[in-house]
Amino acid sequence: MKDSDESAGTAARSKRADARRNKETLLEAAASVFVTSGVEAPVRDIAAKAGVGTGTIYRHFPTRADLIVAVYRHQVEACAEAGPALLASSETPHAALGRWIDLFVDFLVTKHGLAAVLQSDNAGFDTLHTYFIDRLVPVCAQLLEAAADAGEIRSDMEALVLMRGVGNLCIGADSDPRYDARRLVELLITGLRLPQ
Amino acid sequence: MKDSDESAGTAARSKRADARRNKETLLEAAASVFVTSGVEAPVRDIAAKAGVGTGTIYRHFPTRADLIVAVYRHQVEACAEAGPALLASSETPHAALGRWIDLFVDFLVTKHGLAAVLQSDNAGFDTLHTYFIDRLVPVCAQLLEAAADAGEIRSDMEALVLMRGVGNLCIGADSDPRYDARRLVELLITGLRLPQ
DNA sequence: GACGATACGGAACCGTGTTCCGTTTAGCAA
DNA sequence: TTGCTAAACGGAACACGGTTCCGTATCGTC
Incomplete structure (x- = not known):
């Protein structure tokens, strides 16, 4: 519980709302794709599932x-x-x-x-x-x-x-x-x- | 000892001499590259080491x-x-x-x-x-x-x-x-x- | 409503394995 | 020796993956 857990935090002011939403969407999409296609699933697939561009993934998760x-x-x-x-x-x-x-x-x-x-x-x-x-x-x-x-x-x-x-x-x-x-x-x- | 062992075989008539030579060269090059760079070494590296094109590798070894x-x-x-x-x-x-x-x-x-x-x-x-x-x-x-x-x-x-x-x-x-x-x-x- | 910082999308890049095809050459025959 | 052709060659081109970049869209504030 050091970051990315905004629910109870008092800080976390800096991020824009859509960014936080997208991060959440991405996590769900990734989890879902991992289940069906395995952890080695292409980044593009995850991006597609989440309905975002690949660049968005890399902004939230450097790798x-x-x-x-x-x-x-x-x-x-x-x-x-x-x-x-x-x-x-x-x-x-x-x-x-x-x-x-x-x-x-x-x-x-x-x-x-x-x-x-x-x-x-x-x-x-x-x-x-x-x-x-x-x-x-x-x-x-x-x-x-x-x-x-x-x-x-x-x-x-x-x-x-x-x-x-x-x-x-x-x-x-x-x-x-x-x-x-x-x-x-x-x-x-x-x-x-x-x-x- | 089913193929590619020409030394004592009576058959092995079909292959051209340069082809056989290249196959040998490739095997040596690959062995050498595998030692220094590991088995995951790029095909191109092996081709380069052997002094042949990548196509040549794939003719001798389908994959x-x-x-x-x-x-x-x-x-x-x-x-x-x-x-x-x-x-x-x-x-x-x-x-x-x-x-x-x-x-x-x-x-x-x-x-x-x-x-x-x-x-x-x-x-x-x-x-x-x-x-x-x-x-x-x-x-x-x-x-x-x-x-x-x-x-x-x-x-x-x-x-x-x-x-x-x-x-x-x-x-x-x-x-x-x-x-x-x-x-x-x-x-x-x-x-x-x-x-x- | 305007404006600047933030975030977005996806084209572009790099490094893989693999395929394709025009060019070269070995080996045989005349 | 010379000519011919099937075999072999080289490497450009393609598919596919992760990652980067940058022009565009959007949020949130004034």
Whole structure:
């Protein structure tokens, strides 16, 4: 809640009304297009759906990645906030970790193509990388540390590596029904366990 | 060894000498460019390096993916053939599986960007998918079955899924030194183990 | 109602893979 | 050796993607 949330803010005087309206329209159009055509949908398609020119998109979102971030921000936040909650409510830290990773996988798998775009080293998606990493890695780290402290898992796995691994496993999970990302992730988490 | 291997063949009469020479030049140029710029290097770069026009590339290799397949065919073949060999020479099937996966990871990780391109659902890379899947999945399946029969691992993991998982884990392994694909793959294989 | 700042639209640009076609050349025959 | 033709070549042109630019339209204020 740092910007673009005008509903309760006292500031936000500078933007023109039509601009704010357009931004909202764009977010809805993008969300809708992402559902049907995947995250890799052409910018022009989104502009068309929203009934605006491409230039308008770029004024509101400097790059495609910013648009993606904006569309999914809420869900990423929810995922991030679920971490501590699960830790508090689960029997063991390892169970919390498992459930949290499950949430993360849910998120990635349901957004057609998001996982693939998340790892693309295509410069220009830096915003996307940075946002996901900055927001989620600390949460994952907390869960990992708790589980390690409880002696449930090995302590030499960095959150960043695990997150990227899970993210990678989710690539292509939608486009091929034979591929079972969730099971592989499960295996990965199992492999993390210390032979008690 | 079905075509393009003229050295010992009695056939191969139809192609003009310069064409054969160019194909060879192209393969070398592509291999060289792939090493320095990655598998995603522009076709034009490869053409330039080889000193030919882009049209020439497309006459020899109908699509970029065909060129990639041609460049790496030898190594994929070697990997495929290593499967049965490892199974015969290792103490246990699970050890053979581990070593074979290691070979596969070696291959993917050292080819800058190959893993990423391998999974891209970008139609047009079908050739690449098909070749890898057709050639390597049966080998992996054989290793998995042997290990399952020996009671070392769970028997409900399909080779295709495992291979794609391992492939996915290798994505981006080169571009970020903090990411440790090999360790994640190890974890995955560990997770496969039956609690003895 | 007028006017200046703000926002808009979409043509234009750049970098991809791929196709197309006029030009060149290898290889054979006379 | 010379001439001919099918094969191969080169690279301009096309399609398609993200992004930029700028003339035009609109908002909001005076």
